[in-house]
Amino acid sequence: MDTNIVELVQLLHEARECKNIEEIRIKMGEARSMVEFLDPVSIRQLIISEEGYDSNFIRRLILEDIQQIVESRTKERAVYYINRFVKSITSQQFSKLNDIDLNKWKLYQDILTDSLWIFGKRDSSGDHNADYWGNFIPQIPNQLIRRYTKKGDVVVDGFLGSGTTLIECKKLGRSCIGIELSQKAADIAKEKNSPEDEDKKLFQEVVVGDSQSVDISRILSDHGKKDAKLIILHPPYWDIIKFSSAQNDLSNAADEESFLKMMENVVRNLSSHLERDRYLAVVIGDKYSAGSWIPLGFHTMDRITSLGFRLKSIVVKNFDRTRAKREEKDLWRYRALRGGFYVFKHEYIFIFQKSG
Numbered sequence: 001m002d003t004n005i006v007e008l009v010q011l012l013h014e015a016r017e018c019k020n021i022e023e024i025r026i027k028m029g030e031a032r033s034m035v036e037f038l039d040p041v042s043i044r045q046l047i048i049s050e051e052g053y054d055s056n057f058i059r060r061l062i063l064e065d066i067q068q069i070v071e072s073r074t075k076e077r078a079v080y081y082i083n084r085f086v087k088s089i090t091s092q093q094f095s096k097l098n099d100i101d102l103n104k105w106k107l108y109q110d111i112l113t114d115s116l117w118i119f120g121k122r123d124s125s126g127d128h129n130a131d132y133w134g135n136f137i138p139q140i141p142n143q144l145i146r147r148y149t150k151k152g153d154v155v156v157d158g159f160l161g162s163g164t165t166l167i168e169c170k171k172l173g174r175s176c177i178g179i180e181l182s183q184k185a186a187d188i189a190k191e192k193n194s195p196e197d198e199d200k201k202l203f204q205e206v207v208v209g210d211s212q213s214v215d216i217s218r219i220l221s222d223h224g225k226k227d228a229k230l231i232i233l234h235p236p237y238w239d240i241i242k243f244s245s246a247q248n249d250l251s252n253a254a255d256e257e258s259f260l261k262m263m264e265n266v267v268r269n270l271s272s273h274l275e276r277d278r279y280l281a282v283v284i285g286d287k288y289s290a291g292s293w294i295p296l297g298f299h300t301m302d303r304i305t306s307l308g309f310r311l312k313s314i315v316v317k318n319f320d321r322t323r324a325k326r327e328e329k330d331l332w333r334y335r336a337l338r339g340g341f342y343v344f345k346h347e348y349i350f351i352f353q354k355s356g
């Protein structure tokens, strides 16, 4: 351990032994000056983390912890906060699910825990671009992957499209099996999966096929994996965008019932490779037809729960037709005012856990 950290921990131990809150506050004043002058390398060592957070951000969080101790009204409360603080800088606590160090939960301010996700601009860094009509913003798979998997785990995306999930998996050190019916879309995804930057321990496989029936067990076993740890599904929102003319394309389902049956088939097929207690995320929006709002999202949700999945969360995400022209937006506003309905501004991310 860095000598500065040893000194800080020593100071915290001394603070814990103080006779009263006033003495604790004096000790914490010393701790504060120490943290204020620690160099960036030592600051980062205070937080044993691979996430690469900025040292100024970490320093601010630590100073906030110290301030909380200073502001405690009783010695008992201050000692409670000191113990928590010592734990956060001397030990780590991980669950089976992800790489989030629960002893440093305050650090992960960019990991969402509320059920309303409002994103501004799409992340267009690295290989991401918005060219594929109907793709989702990279922030969605990014949040899901960090929340529900560890480094090295396998993520399955049953509607890979142009490969957004694949890029995020690669960036975050996860393996990915992406299934896509359209050869054209799969080719775009494969292009982004350039072999020269592949990590040997990780794999990124693009399978051209129908997620209702494709068998991914060979791919898993070829890579020495027993199962997947997360499934992400971003299906067509029934026929809102026609992706191809193939009969088994979900965007060509003859009616809502057929769409829901196809979704059931996909979930049944792919989840047979999902480890028990692991997560399935479905990103889907609703549809408007012949004067009625069709709650495609909730209907899909019902089918998946009836397959035995536990519903963990319904996330509402903002949605904007960024490509739509001003006139098109105005037209929808006019139609809404005339027709007594509201224009779609949200979609859902349903989070399920495989319980059976």
Ligand SMILES: C[S@@+](CC[C@H](N)C(=O)[O-])C[C@H]1O[C@@H](n2cnc3c(N)ncnc32)[C@H](O)[C@@H]1O
Pocket: 132, 134, 135, 136, 137, 158, 159, 160, 161, 162, 163, 164, 165, 179, 180, 181, 182, 185, 209, 210, 211, 212, 234, 235, 236, 237, 243, 244, 248, 249, 250, 251
């Ligand atoms: C909403 S898009 C997914 C976009 C993707 N998330 C991205 O960021 O590029 C849905 C995709 O599902 C594909 N698809 C439709 N039916 C399918 C099926 N039965 N099996 C696999 N893929 C299918 C479509 O070709 C389309 O690319």
